[in-house]
Amino acid sequence: xxxxxxxxxxxxxxxxxxxxxxxxxxxxxxxxxxxxxxxxxxxxxxxxxxxxxxxxxxxxxxxxxxxxxxxxxxxxxxxxxxxxxxxxxxxxxxxxxxxxxxxxxxxxxx
Amino acid sequence: xxxxxxxxxxxxxxxxxxxxxxxxxxxxxxxxxxxxxxxxxxxxxxxxxxxxxxxxxxxxxxxxxxxxxxxxxxxxxxxxxxxxxxxxxxxxxxxxxxxxxxxxxxxxxxxxxxxxxxxxx
Numbered sequence: 443x444x445x446x447x448x449x450x451x452x453x454x455x456x457x458x459x460x461x462x463x464x465x466x467x468x469x470x471x472x473x474x475x476x477x478x479x480x481x482x483x484x485x486x487x488x489x490x491x492x493x494x495x496x497x498x499x500x501x502x503x504x505x506x507x508x509x510x511x512x513x514x515x516x517x518x519x520x521x522x523x524x525x526x527x528x529x530x531x532x533x534x535x536x537x538x539x540x541x542x543x544x545x546x547x548x549x550x551x552x
Numbered sequence: 553x554x555x556x557x558x559x560x561x562x563x564x565x566x567x568x569x570x571x572x573x574x575x576x577x578x579x580x581x582x583x584x585x586x587x588x589x590x591x592x593x594x595x596x597x598x599x600x601x602x603x604x605x606x607x608x609x610x611x612x613x614x615x616x617x618x619x620x621x622x623x624x625x626x627x628x629x630x631x632x633x634x635x636x637x638x639x640x641x642x643x644x645x646x647x648x649x650x651x652x653x654x655x656x657x658x659x660x661x662x663x664x665x666x667x668x669x670x671x672x673x
Contacts, residue, residue, distance in 0.1 A: 493659035
């Protein structure tokens with residue numbers, strides 16, 4: 443059982459925006475800004491897309507943005523493109539288990 | 553450029569141990585923590601722990617304590633993850649991943665290509 447809860451799937455048409463949620467507790471997402479998001483294409487290693495809730499590593503398009511409200515973090519992908527189709531995982535630091543991941547969300551570009 | 557190159561796929565019998573290596577290049581090896589994450593077939597990501605590459609200190613996820621050992625050899629810029637008493641449900645792709653900061657941030661900026669470990673009798 444994953445530490446964080448994500449919807450198993452999300453979808454959108456090219457050009458649209460999609461938001462993926464990541465729900466934790468007051469002991470992880472709600473307590474720290476150590477939230478990050480990873481993109482994983484089939485057969486590939488994950489790629490860091492967002493860290494510290496809303497920061498983007500160099501090279502990540504600004505179509506990807508992150509936010510947090512209470513115990514729920516969110517990843518928004520704007521201007522959907524075909525190459526955005528992938529699995530997305532959130533993660534958060536927690537005192538109890540150090541680093542937990544969500545179960546993953548499969549994003550489909552229709 | 554930063555590169556993490558892992559050792560090749562392994563097939564092990566239940567009860568055996570496996571040791572996966574992760575060779576780093578393109579940055580100061582001792583300047584960053586290294587994490588290990590695994591992913592069972594068709595499943596999500598599971599954090600196993602980190603190693604302070606400078607001091608050798610470790611921090612393992614509670615689930616893996618007593619069962620996993622992370623080490624490093626600074627002379628060859630390589631970290632290792634050894635998992636003992638393997639069971640069939642340890643079949644997974646094992647990744648090393650470098651922390652973004654010089655101290656533990658839990659943001660995994662660079663990843664190895666993954667090593668498939670298959671446990672089967």
